Amino acid sequence: MHQTWQKNWFGNIKGDFLAGLVVALALIPEAIAFSIIAGVDPKVGLYASFCICVIIAFVGGRPGQISAATGAMALLMVTLVRDHGLEYLLVATLLTGVIQFVFGALKLGSLMRFVSRSVVTGFVNALAILILLAQLPELTDVTWHVYALTAAGLAIIYGLPYITKAIPSPLIAIVLITGFVMYTGVDVRTVGDMGQLPDSLPVFLWPDVPLNLETLLIVLPYALPLAIVGLLESMMTQTIVDDLTDTKSDRNRECRGQGIANIGSGLMGGMAGCAMIGQSIINIKSGGRGRLSSIFAGVALIVMVVFLADWVSAIPMAALVAVMIMVAIGTFSWSSIKDMKQHPMSTNIVMLATVIVVVATHNLAIGVFVGVLLAAIFFAAKVGNYMHISSNISKDGNHRTYQVVGQVFFTSSEKFVESFDFHESLDKVTIDLDRAHFWDITSVAALDKVILKFRREGAEVNVEGMNKATATVVDKFGVSDKPDAIDRLMGH
Structure with missing residues (x-):
């Protein structure tokens, strides 16, 4: 037990530190973008990412996994924020955390065994497509400089490892492209153009709403889907990170951990979040393996946006787009296309249906539900023939x-x-x-x-x-x- 604890925390300090920096840089524009999607101030997403990253490092069930504010969760908050405002979102975030903690306490994380491999593959492929589609606004109606910088970023990301792996190539790409843009003065979109960065650390913030049945009835229809989507994405991410690292996760501890992290986020003025497949893959591919990588990512994020805002604001979006394209390419299961020839038709239908529904609805829960339902129907039909x-x-x-x-x-x-x-x-x-x-x-x-x-x-x-x-x-x-x-x- 002591050996495992030491390995999870201090077995990879340098790798976790460098990977945490890369993750923090990639998290900043995403947290701002997700805040904009939800209809709240950018600091709500940034504070959430900081709080969740740090808290989940201590209470989560998967070392090396990154949790923060996510797009899947932000999409579910839009109506609540529009109709009732930020304070009710904070209450919904707190209730989301409570529901997730209860799910973990009831050991419902083990329900993931009912999600077949074809559903997981479809989910991952859909997420890769969504990550790629999310970069299109940054590549539409722009000057040729943006394409050149993005291409240069990809060249550094994929080329540098052939020379050295001492420092994560995405980090080098971000630093070099930012330096080039600052030196030449090329006019391209930067992180600062996405929204005003906060100028202070988060503080304890109890939602200013009446704690009565009416408030509960307003936030519960949002908190329950948020809790389910958050746990689904977190469990799926665990499956991917387990495969990448050849290690095993504690699913029920992760459910409880996500709940505690969201309660912490809600009390510090942040929105609800969950595990992120894209950022987790960035972390793993950049050398992050232990719990420190999540802490470093959260601390680096808040330090950069509060104390180094001028430098962070100057990072070109093209550099971060290059990193996210790498994530999309790395996330997509390319072998699933080749394996379609060998796999049964039912397996292929489940995988493709999951991809299509997730991409069409941008709702991970609906896609996974459709995939699980189809897998169950095909399984029942198959077993029925064995009589x-x-x-x-x-x-x-x-x-x-x-x-x-x-x-x-x-x-x-x-x-x-x-x-x-x-x-x-x-x-x-x-x-x-x-x-x-x-x-x-x-x-x-x-x-x-x-x-x-x-x-x-x-x-x-x-x-x-x-x-x-x-x-x-x-x-x-x-x-x-x-x-x-x-x-x-x-x-x-």
Whole structure:
């Protein structure tokens, strides 16, 4: 335990420090942009990013993961801010944190096991596309200098590692391009053009709203989606960082940590946030592995925007666009395109549906819900095909025994009924369920139907070999042993 603690905190100090600087520089314009999306002052997003970065380093379940203000969360705040103002947003942020903490305390993070790999891949690919699309405004209706600077930034980012990996190439790209623009005086859009940077540190700020049922009813419809989207994106990010670092996350601790971080953000005048796949990938690719990288990112961000505002304001957006294009390229699962030839059609449909819905709605929760729903439908249909019924008849031709093998539930119940010959003249029928499992009321209704149809034809029916779980469900929901069952089947 002590070894793990030391590794998570002090096992990679230099790498975490440099990666934290890169992340902080990339976070600044994003936090400002997300504040603008939500309709609040830029400092609300910047304060949120600082608070969440620092707090999550201590209480989160994934070292090396970056959490801050995000676009997915900002989109859900627009109506609340427009109709009720900043104070109600702060209350919603606090409630979001409480809900997330409760989710973690109830160990709901384990529900991520129901999200299939194809949904995760679709989610990641959609996010890569959204990150790329978010850069288009910075590359539209601009002078050729912007394209040249962006291309130069990409060249440095991808070329420098061949020479040295001592310092993260995105950091070098930002410094060199900023220096070039300041030296030459090229007129391009900079961070300062996005909004006024704050000139003071965040302070404790209790929302100035009445704490009553009316306020709760106003903020709850926003806090609940914020909590769910935040946890979904955080859990997805954990999956990606787990793969990149070949380590394991604590999902329930992450849920609780996100809740604590959002409560802290709300009390310091910040908006709700969550884990960021793009920034987490920047951190990992820049050498960040431990919890210090998140602290360095948060502290560097607040120091730069408050005390070095003049320098930060001079950073060309073209340099940061180059970094985000690198993130989009690195985030997209290029192997998923190649693997489409080998993967089943159902897997490809789930992945593509997730991508299309997320990109079309800009809502990660809806996309993941559609993906999980489709995956569940395809899985149920597939398992339903793994049921088989065989039979053999006695020498005198009056007794047939049916052997049922496999899973009987709503998708296979129709096939179950169709596998029996009700028109055969028999005195006795045995249905052997020793190698079968009945799951739901639909399957029990199908068994009832088979039994009652045979009885209507005058055959005696015996059901044998039910396991305990099947027997429990049949006893609870079955009707074939009721006196009026055949009358009901025939519609009398």
